Amino acid sequence: MGICCCCYRSSVPSTLLPVVLGRVRPGGIRRCAPGQTDSRHDMDGILLLLLPQLSPIHVIETGGRPAPADGRPARTGRRAAGPHRQTGRRPAPVPKAERGRGRLTSGAGRHDRAAARETIGYVTALIPRPRAEVAPGAVHVPGWLSTDEQAELAAAGRDWARPPAGMRATRLPSGGVMSVQTVCLGWHWIPYRYSRTADDGDGAPVKPFPGWLAELGRRAVADAYGDPGAAGAYRPDVALVNFYDEKARMGMHADREERSLAPVVSLSLGAACIFRFGNTQSRNRPWTDVELASGDLFVFGGPSRLAYHGVPRIIQGTGVPGIGLPSGRLNITLRESGLE
Numbered sequence: 001m002g003i004c005c006c007c008y009r010s011s012v013p014s015t016l017l018p019v020v021l022g023r024v025r026p027g028g029i030r031r032c033a034p035g036q037t038d039s040r041h042d043m044d045g046i047l048l049l050l051l052p053q054l055s056p057i058h059v060i061e062t063g064g065r066p067a068p069a070d071g072r073p074a075r076t077g078r079r080a081a082g083p084h085r086q087t088g089r090r091p092a093p094v095p096k097a098e099r100g101r102g103r104l105t106s107g108a109g110r111h112d113r114a115a116a117r118e119t120i121g122y123v124t125a126l127i128p129r130p131r132a133e134v135a136p137g138a139v140h141v142p143g144w145l146s147t148d149e150q151a152e153l154a155a156a157g158r159d160w161a162r163p164p165a166g167m168r169a170t171r172l173p174s175g176g177v178m179s180v181q182t183v184c185l186g187w188h189w190i191p192y193r194y195s196r197t198a199d200d201g202d203g204a205p206v207k208p209f210p211g212w213l214a215e216l217g218r219r220a221v222a223d224a225y226g227d228p229g230a231a232g233a234y235r236p237d238v239a240l241v242n243f244y245d246e247k248a249r250m251g252m253h254a255d256r257e258e259r260s261l262a263p264v265v266s267l268s269l270g271a272a273c274i275f276r277f278g279n280t281q282s283r284n285r286p287w288t289d290v291e292l293a294s295g296d297l298f299v300f301g302g303p304s305r306l307a308y309h310g311v312p313r314i315i316q317g318t319g320v321p322g323i324g325l326p327s328g329r330l331n332i333t334l335r336e337s338g339l340e
Contacts, residue, residue, distance in 0.1 A: 263301025
């Protein structure tokens with residue numbers, strides 16, 4: 001299936017000149033059938049949307065053949081007869097720098113590539129993402145936090161990360177060390193229990209859980225579930241603040257250390273990630289992969305409260321410098337511990 005460019009005309013301003021040739025599969029660039037236009041379909045096929053001031057770049061996935069410089073569609077599928085069939089002379093080989101899937105085949109090279117990647121987050125933010133119930137009791141609300149709220153949370157995260165009882169890479173009972181770095185508020189999480197002191201760190205008392213963060217959690221539950229009663233009863237008293245660099249991962253796990261089964265509220269800041277939300281029986285399929293971007297809210301409770309979930313990867317090049325996180329992802333999860 002090819003990429004449909006016509007679907008994005010209503011979402012991308014005319015001041016942007018998209019050169020959208022991402023993931024061109026056999027069939028190449030296509031258009032929607034009448035009445036079938038959908039601004040969300042094939043979203044995973046968009047690799048680069050370029051500002052008009054960038055020199056032309058063609059991003060293709062056609063087995064290493066470069067896109068023609070004159071704008072004609074890249075050749076895909078069955079080989080068509082070309083001039084060399086008539087003359088007996090074959091075209092010059094493709095330079096090594098232009099070979100491979102998804103390579104830049106024209107333009108100013110690495111500079112344009114980096115600039116184009118920085119544009120991805122801006123352009124994709126222009127395309128509305130609907131809220132969704134991923135599973136019963138598990139709700140994704142894109143863009144829930146304002147830019148100012150994201151900046152305030154990112155600044156608070158930097159303060160929380162400082163010692164004493166600061167951010168650390170958690171060591172697991174198996175001896176492995178998590179690639180994610182964590183600081184806790186209210187209660188300190190140690191695999192697989194809670195403590196009032198950073199027993200696996202400097203031993204200092206855990207940082208307090210702020211009241212304004214609990215209020216934000218109640219607002220999150222109200223907006224996710226549309227249930228003011230449930231939100232009013234929500235009393236989060238513990239937060240795990242996780243920082244992911246671009247190589248960090250989180251394996252599939254279920255949050256079972258809390259005695260309370262009140263919902264978990266997850267707030268995403270900075271780089272986007274693939275969030276894998278599974279089932280309550282095992283770490284295996286079925287699961288749903290959801291892209292969480294900066295400002296997104298994800299709440300899971302009720303029948304999904306003990307579902308396995310994880311983060312298989314961070315999406316590179318999606319940092320948000322405007323909130324103070326030019327790279328990496330900060331994830332703040334709120335829970336009710338049920339502990340005294």
